[in-house]
Amino acid sequence: MAKGKGGSERAGGGSSKAVKARDARTLSKIVDLADDVTKRAFSGKPPTVEIPLRTRSNTIWNKKQGILQMGDATAERELFNLNQAKQFMQTCLHASTIKDLIAAEKTSSLRGVFYKAKHTVAGTKENTFDTQDESDPILEDLEVTLGALREELHIFAENRGAMVGNITVIDKGDEIDCRRMGSGGYAMPSIVEPDVIQFKKCEAKFVLHVEKGTVWNRFNEDRFWEENNCILTHGAGQPPRGCRRLLQRLNQELKLPIICLLDCDPWGHYIYSVIKQGSISLAFESSRLAIPEARFLGIRAKDYDECDLTEAVKIDLTENDIKRAKEIAAYPWFESNKAWQKEISAMLDNGFKMEVESLITKDISYVTEEYVPQRLKDKDWLD
Amino acid sequence: MAKGKGGSERAGGGSSKAVKARDARTLSKIVDLADDVTKRAFSGKPPTVEIPLRTRSNTIWNKKQGILQMGDATAERELFNLNQAKQFMQTCLHASTIKDLIAAEKTSSLRGVFYKAKHTVAGTKENTFDTQDESDPILEDLEVTLGALREELHIFAENRGAMVGNITVIDKGDEIDCRRMGSGGYAMPSIVEPDVIQFKKCEAKFVLHVEKGTVWNRFNEDRFWEENNCILTHGAGQPPRGCRRLLQRLNQELKLPIICLLDCDPWGHYIYSVIKQGSISLAFESSRLAIPEARFLGIRAKDYDECDLTEAVKIDLTENDIKRAKEIAAYPWFESNKAWQKEISAMLDNGFKMEVESLITKDISYVTEEYVPQRLKDKDWLD
Numbered sequence: 001m002a003k004g005k006g007g008s009e010r011a012g013g014g015s016s017k018a019v020k021a022r023d024a025r026t027l028s029k030i031v032d033l034a035d036d037v038t039k040r041a042f043s044g045k046p047p048t049v050e051i052p053l054r055t056r057s058n059t060i061w062n063k064k065q066g067i068l069q070m071g072d073a074t075a076e077r078e079l080f081n082l083n084q085a086k087q088f089m090q091t092c093l094h095a096s097t098i099k100d101l102i103a104a105e106k107t108s109s110l111r112g113v114f115y116k117a118k119h120t121v122a123g124t125k126e127n128t129f130d131t132q133d134e135s136d137p138i139l140e141d142l143e144v145t146l147g148a149l150r151e152e153l154h155i156f157a158e159n160r161g162a163m164v165g166n167i168t169v170i171d172k173g174d175e176i177d178c179r180r181m182g183s184g185g186y187a188m189p190s191i192v193e194p195d196v197i198q199f200k201k202c203e204a205k206f207v208l209h210v211e212k213g214t215v216w217n218r219f220n221e222d223r224f225w226e227e228n229n230c231i232l233t234h235g236a237g238q239p240p241r242g243c244r245r246l247l248q249r250l251n252q253e254l255k256l257p258i259i260c261l262l263d264c265d266p267w268g269h270y271i272y273s274v275i276k277q278g279s280i281s282l283a284f285e286s287s288r289l290a291i292p293e294a295r296f297l298g299i300r301a302k303d304y305d306e307c308d309l310t311e312a313v314k315i316d317l318t319e320n321d322i323k324r325a326k327e328i329a330a331y332p333w334f335e336s337n338k339a340w341q342k343e344i345s346a347m348l349d350n351g352f353k354m355e356v357e358s359l360i361t362k363d364i365s366y367v368t369e370e371y372v373p374q375r376l377k378d379k380d381w382l383d
Numbered sequence: 384m385a386k387g388k389g390g391s392e393r394a395g396g397g398s399s400k401a402v403k404a405r406d407a408r409t410l411s412k413i414v415d416l417a418d419d420v421t422k423r424a425f426s427g428k429p430p431t432v433e434i435p436l437r438t439r440s441n442t443i444w445n446k447k448q449g450i451l452q453m454g455d456a457t458a459e460r461e462l463f464n465l466n467q468a469k470q471f472m473q474t475c476l477h478a479s480t481i482k483d484l485i486a487a488e489k490t491s492s493l494r495g496v497f498y499k500a501k502h503t504v505a506g507t508k509e510n511t512f513d514t515q516d517e518s519d520p521i522l523e524d525l526e527v528t529l530g531a532l533r534e535e536l537h538i539f540a541e542n543r544g545a546m547v548g549n550i551t552v553i554d555k556g557d558e559i560d561c562r563r564m565g566s567g568g569y570a571m572p573s574i575v576e577p578d579v580i581q582f583k584k585c586e587a588k589f590v591l592h593v594e595k596g597t598v599w600n601r602f603n604e605d606r607f608w609e610e611n612n613c614i615l616t617h618g619a620g621q622p623p624r625g626c627r628r629l630l631q632r633l634n635q636e637l638k639l640p641i642i643c644l645l646d647c648d649p650w651g652h653y654i655y656s657v658i659k660q661g662s663i664s665l666a667f668e669s670s671r672l673a674i675p676e677a678r679f680l681g682i683r684a685k686d687y688d689e690c691d692l693t694e695a696v697k698i699d700l701t702e703n704d705i706k707r708a709k710e711i712a713a714y715p716w717f718e719s720n721k722a723w724q725k726e727i728s729a730m731l732d733n734g735f736k737m738e739v740e741s742l743i744t745k746d747i748s749y750v751t752e753e754y755v756p757q758r759l760k761d762k763d764w765l766d
Binding site for chain 2: 100104111115116156157159169170171172173174181184187188189190196212213214215216217221236310358361364365
């Protein structure tokens with residue numbers, strides 16, 4: 001399984017030696033996959049690849065660990081099956097590109113890998129791939145099949161999110177003092193494994209993760225991280241894998257609590273759910289991404305009364321919001337959590353959503369100087 | 384006008400004294416606006432505000448300067464006019480919020496300002512603002528009316544884009560060595576005026592600006608900026624104001640050429656057009672944002688043949704692409720530019736678009752090690 005290996009392999013990372021050993025392991029997995037295909041072919045059997053299923057039905061809620069996991073179900077992908085031949089060929093093509101990337105000691109984007117494999121099959125008018133939509137799932141298939149994560153396959157996504165606060169990180173050998181990153185901050189990269197990013201000096205006692213860059217700006221401008229000895233991050237909405245992985249490493253390796261400040265709406269609750277337990281589509285990665293200890297500080301449905309807010313903060317729940325809220329309330333981890341059942345019910349009873357930015361109606365810095373410090377002091381959050 | 388003042392006022396920036404002087408000027412402009420309204424009211428005249436028109440018809444192509452500019456046309460906004468009363472009130476409300484922000488020496492997001500002004504008018508069921516879509520244009524109106532740019536009004540947008548390379552910048556007093564920013568880079572802030580960002584040591588001879596973060600990653604991983612002594616930036620698609628302004632400052636203050644590497648499609652051409660000449664909606668800002676000297680290095684329509692590319696790189700032009708390409712070709716600055724007329728025609732003749740990332744089909748680092756260095760050496764770009 002990807003999970004166990006992913007975790008232990010990377011634990012010791014950080015040196016070029018470790019990277020080379022990891023790359024050698026990934027390469028040998030790709031060679032094994034290819035050997036298996038050719039062996040079957042030479043022995044007269046139809047070439048196949050066995051792919052673990054990344055479906056809702058093959059997703060298991062591991063209550064003890066508090067994360068979503070992928071089950072054991074797999075599907076065969078056969079060359080001599082009209083419905084599967086194309087995907088079989090696509091899987092082999094991408095495996096070959098990844099082999100090239102690892103050999104060259106370079107990384108590529110999802111789109112780059114798509115282009116690398118895209119061509120018209122000789123003697124036909126058939127393209128190997130027509131759009132990137134076909135390509136990305138094949139790469140996810142390869143992640144689970146090889147038991148190697150995207151970063152181990154040398155593939156990155158868009159960088160998104162920023163960080164600032166009482167920590168020094170080493171990024172590819174460069175020392176980055178997040179206490180002195182001005183108004184812009186350190187742009188979080190897509191690949192944040194220990195061989196790329198190491199943590200150096202850290203005084204911070206927790207991480208405050210906010211949803212949006214604009215909210216992050218308010219906290220950075222007010223030097224919240226300095227006043228409250230923490231690290232301040234945002235993920236520009238639903239945080240990408242790089243941001244989630246970095247938060248998890250800060251939690252696991254430095255034992256920092258991850259405190260989330262998100263909107264009081266189904267989208268905010270969903271972002272929290274993904275940060276905390278993982279997502280169905282990336283369930284095979286949960287052990288590397290999910291943070292079961294993550295906390296939800298706000299915005300809370302009770303805040304309208306408790307903070308004495310005005311009508312201005314209200315945004316009516318739409319039909320779709322109500323539907324989403326009920327779906328989220330039925331997630332097993334929320335379903336068994338009384339405080340969360342109460343929270344979602346309270347939002348539905350309110351009939352409106354509230355955004356973090358709406359707290360400006362109290363005062364420009366109410367959120368940084370009163371709201372968050374008071375909630376932290378009272379340990380008033382949802383687990 | 385905003386233009387002349389914006390430029391000269393900020394030229395000497397950098398000190399807290401300069402900021403205070405600038406803030407004092409902006410405050411006095413707001414007070415003047417309010418005084419004007421009350422004076423008219425007390426003398427029995429209907430209160431009005433005169434707003435410069437931000438329309439296509441009031442946009443002038445200044446051929447000599449090579450930028451789009453706003454013309455002199457204005458419109459009255461009257462309190463005692465059923466069609467204008469709401470906007471009049473909204474304008475006054477936002478002016479008041481900005482006054483508060485300046486007084487508090489704080490900045491806010493566009494959404495924050497929207498919330499700050501949003502409320503139900505006492506004794507009615509009428510909201511001051513229903514959505515942010517109503518609020519943002521009022522802020523742009525205030526920019527042109529007050530002759531003060533958004534940054535001077537203490538308002539920021541989302542941060543977007545990253546920077547790395549042979550330069551040290553000071554951001555709010557923090558020294559940021561862009562040569563040592565690892566794989567993530569320095570996240571470019573939204574407000575980059577000289578009182579926030581100053582340039583310190585810079586060996587770089589030019590700026591390479593690429594469209595997307597994923598392409599930026601390729602160049603950063605290959606240490607292109609080190610090999611070629613430059614600064615490497617991206618704007619995550621259409622670059623936001625902060626990114627454009629920083630590029631303009633690098634060009635004007637440090638005399639660095641801005642070389643753009645964008646896709647060979649109408650969107651890439653439009654991004655270049657906005658970087659170079661400005662946009663209609665922000666024509667009042669062109670003198671502060673546009674970079675008439677910016678160059679377009681590629682991707683070029685001729686590259687399919689010249690670089691011996693394969694079918695894989697082709698993406699068919701859609702009907703809409705063709706329409707957009709013809710619109711862009713008719714922009715006055717492209718219309719009078721033979722090389723650009725040829726370029727757009729060649730793309731239309733090809734019948735397909737090409738993305739920077741498709742050059743991976745040649746080799747993983749073809750774009751960083753061959754394509755861009757050769758074009759730079761040959762000075763093979765479009766002006």
